[in-house]
Amino acid sequence: MNTSILSELKKQAQQAWPELDLLIGWETGYDTLHTTPVFIKDSSEIQRLVWNPFCAQNLAGYLVKSPIVPRGEGSKKIGICVKGCDSRSVVALIQEKLVARDMLFIFGIPCRGVIDLRKLIPNQTGAKILSVRLTDDQVEVEHSKGLQHLAFADVLMRKCKRCRYPDPVIHDVLLGESVLPRIESHELYQDVAAIERLSLQERLAFWQTELDRCLRCYACRNACPLCVCQDRCIAETRDPKWLTQYMNLPEKFMFHFIHALHLAGRCTECGECERVCPMEIPVSLIKEELNKITKELLDFEAGLDLEGVPPLLTFSPAETGI
Amino acid sequence: MGNAIRYIALDKLTRVLGRLSEILDVWVPTASEEKKRLVRFMPYQAGMIPELVEQSTLGPKGALLPQVESLFRFIYEKDPDDASHKRVELEDPVAPKPTLIFGVRPCDARGFLLFDRVFSAGPHIDGLYGARRDLTLLATLVCLEEDAACFCSSVGGGPADRQGSDLWITPIGDGYVVEALNDRALHVMDLLEEPANELQTAAATKVQQEAAERRVGNLICDQSRSNFLQRFDDLNYWQQMAGQCLSCGICTFVCPTCYCFSITDELKGMRGERIRSWDSCMFYTYTLEASGHNPRPTRLERYRNRIGHKFSYIPEKYEGIIGCCGCGRCIRSCPVSIDIRKVVENLEEKAHACA
Numbered sequence: 001m002n003t004s005i006l007s008e009l010k011k012q013a014q015q016a017w018p019e020l021d022l023l024i025g026w027e028t029g030y031d032t033l034h035t036t037p038v039f040i041k042d043s044s045e046i047q048r049l050v051w052n053p054f055c056a057q058n059l060a061g062y063l064v065k066s067p068i069v070p071r072g073e074g075s076k077k078i079g080i081c082v083k084g085c086d087s088r089s090v091v092a093l094i095q096e097k098l099v100a101r102d103m104l105f106i107f108g109i110p111c112r113g114v115i116d117l118r119k120l121i122p123n124q125t126g127a128k129i130l131s132v133r134l135t136d137d138q139v140e141v142e143h144s145k146g147l148q149h150l151a152f153a154d155v156l157m158r159k160c161k162r163c164r165y166p167d168p169v170i171h172d173v174l175l176g177e178s179v180l181p182r183i184e185s186h187e188l189y190q191d192v193a194a195i196e197r198l199s200l201q202e203r204l205a206f207w208q209t210e211l212d213r214c215l216r217c218y219a220c221r222n223a224c225p226l227c228v229c230q231d232r233c234i235a236e237t238r239d240p241k242w243l244t245q246y247m248n249l250p251e252k253f254m255f256h257f258i259h260a261l262h263l264a265g266r267c268t269e270c271g272e273c274e275r276v277c278p279m280e281i282p283v284s285l286i287k288e289e290l291n292k293i294t295k296e297l298l299d300f301e302a303g304l305d306l307e308g309v310p311p312l313l314t315f316s317p318a319e320t321g322i
Numbered sequence: 323m324g325n326a327i328r329y330i331a332l333d334k335l336t337r338v339l340g341r342l343s344e345i346l347d348v349w350v351p352t353a354s355e356e357k358k359r360l361v362r363f364m365p366y367q368a369g370m371i372p373e374l375v376e377q378s379t380l381g382p383k384g385a386l387l388p389q390v391e392s393l394f395r396f397i398y399e400k401d402p403d404d405a406s407h408k409r410v411e412l413e414d415p416v417a418p419k420p421t422l423i424f425g426v427r428p429c430d431a432r433g434f435l436l437f438d439r440v441f442s443a444g445p446h447i448d449g450l451y452g453a454r455r456d457l458t459l460l461a462t463l464v465c466l467e468e469d470a471a472c473f474c475s476s477v478g479g480g481p482a483d484r485q486g487s488d489l490w491i492t493p494i495g496d497g498y499v500v501e502a503l504n505d506r507a508l509h510v511m512d513l514l515e516e517p518a519n520e521l522q523t524a525a526a527t528k529v530q531q532e533a534a535e536r537r538v539g540n541l542i543c544d545q546s547r548s549n550f551l552q553r554f555d556d557l558n559y560w561q562q563m564a565g566q567c568l569s570c571g572i573c574t575f576v577c578p579t580c581y582c583f584s585i586t587d588e589l590k591g592m593r594g595e596r597i598r599s600w601d602s603c604m605f606y607t608y609t610l611e612a613s614g615h616n617p618r619p620t621r622l623e624r625y626r627n628r629i630g631h632k633f634s635y636i637p638e639k640y641e642g643i644i645g646c647c648g649c650g651r652c653i654r655s656c657p658v659s660i661d662i663r664k665v666v667e668n669l670e671e672k673a674h675a676c677a
Binding site for chain 2: 029030031034035036037038039057061062065066067068118123124125126128129144213215216217218219221222223230231236237238244245246247272275276278279280
């Protein structure tokens with residue numbers, strides 16, 4: 001199935017090429033379990049593209065943050081490959097007028113979920129993955145300590161297990177068949193609901209333990225397609241000085257609050273912040289909580305409707321929701 | 323008996339670490355949280371389970387170059403006789419203690435060799451690092467298995483490379499055979515359970531020989547110094563190699579050889595501290611000048627610097643040594659899977675084309 005989607009993707013990319021300046025997609029990384037973003041500048045390079053459940057990266061951020069992706073200039077379009085979640089980030093960027101819809105050519109791929117590599121082998125066994133075989137709902141992992149059969153659904157990223165929009169919400173071409181959401185809409189915020197059920201002390205202890213590991217490497221921020229302040233982020237500026245260079249808990253909390261609050265009602269829940277964290281901190285949960293509140297209070301979900309205005313980007317004295 | 327080869331059975335390991343921690347600060351790699359793959363070096367405490375099978379996610383550098391350390395504290399005091407003057411008093415930081423880092427890999431030890439060259443081999447000696455290093459022993463594990471990101475043999479090391487280590491630990495299935503590699507390590511040998519018997523010593527020798535025969539990685543970087551300089555201005559190359567870089571600090575923070583730091587004064591009222599903290603050349607602020615000018619304005623120049631520093635400037639400055647220990651952590655942890663080996667390997671193509 002992935003193979004036919006890939007050949008269709010290559011075919012469509014070839015067809016669209018006269019319209020394109022650049023195409024952003026995925027190619028095979030340093031081994032078959034890792035993909036890496038690729039920037040295709042010549043149609044002869046289209047064959048480098050891959051599509052499989054290891055295509056984890058959300059490429060939308062490159063539209064606004066990459067020094068090699070042209071913005072606004074040029075008469076041709078930027079092509080971009082998106083999964084369902086990634087497509088919502090593209091919509092959010094268009095809503096905020098950070099990219100223009102007519103400058104994009106979107107290759108949408110309905111997505112059955114991407115694999116969390118950390119779930120492929122048991123922890124702390126020293127096992128090294130030798131090969132992985134995928135069937136529709138099974139993953140066969142051959143590793144240095146043996147062979148393991150896992151259910152596809154069990155090794156997905158947390159964000160994929162709670163995905164409501166596996167089909168891209170915006171696209172110029174759609175590759176492959178529609179995929180059904182894995183959960184009902186009322187189940188969307190089960191993970192944060194579980195945290196909410198903890199007592200205040202337990203909740204504080206949970207976040208203290210988790211955030212204490214933060215290195216402030218800023219990978220969560222830099223991987224976020226909607227964190228667009230980049231080099232002007234107040235987490236790093238010395239003037240104004242919101243944070244010191246200390247590595248204590250209050251500084252780490254403060255950084256994550258800054259990140260989360262600037263994403264309230266904007267976060268499209270692509271899960272990149274959580275995926276990239278080398279310390280395995282479930283940082284998406286903070287944004288999910290804010291999104292849950294936004295949904296309850298203002299009935300707004302980020303990155304779905306091109307005409308929608310994110311609540312924090314508007315001001316109405318007559319606001320009735322609050 | 324101090325220098326005899328010792329044997330620690332698996333189930334005696336924590337007892338040994340407990341004994342060692344009575345006379346030294348002991349650091350061990352540990353998986354501190356359940357259900358996570360993360361392994362990092364932490365100060366040993368009773369009850370902690372060392373994780374010696376998996377390579378640690380972060381290198382052990384924090385034990386010798388803490389992510390944040392105090393250079394000195396300062397207190398301003400108003401001069402009672404002259405309101406326009408303030409007096410400042412300085413306080414020294416806490417003195418370092420004797421330390422043992424248990425369970426580093428040969429690649430990690432190689433990282434410290436580079437730190438030594440930079441911080442304590444002169445002509446300029448970093449007093450804080452030097453003092454800490456003098457009191458630190460590295461107990462290194464023979465490395466039994468590599469993964470797809472490892473390339474230690476390509477940068478001068480190897481799975482059985484003893485250079486830089488003080489104690490040499492060989493896993494032999496049911497336990498560890500430990501030998502002292504120099505006089506500095508002799509005083510802890512008596513704390514390491516029983517002397518190893520002949521069978522155990524023979525098993526260890528076999529494991530060491532097998533490890534020594536493995537060549538990990540096939541990168542060739544003896545020409546990287548000049549190749550890099552030829553590629554320096556080839557912006558197209560850096561676009562191709564690092565166009566996907568997110569400019570986050572993961573690669574530099576997990577790296578055992580990245581040592582760049584920032585120095586800041588953190589002041590609260592009349593009291594403050596001058597601290598040194600890990601910096602990352604991937605960050606915009608790293609080379610941001612007071613004028614507002616930044617000589618490395620985009621992530622491409624910043625990524626280029628990381629390669630240049632490790633594979634060109636350091637070999638240039640320090641007798642040809644490569645500023646990378648081949649541990650593969652930057653490859654494994656990179657959110658967009660940038661492969662530093664590929665970047666260094668491809669530096670060469672143009673050099674050939676020109677010749």
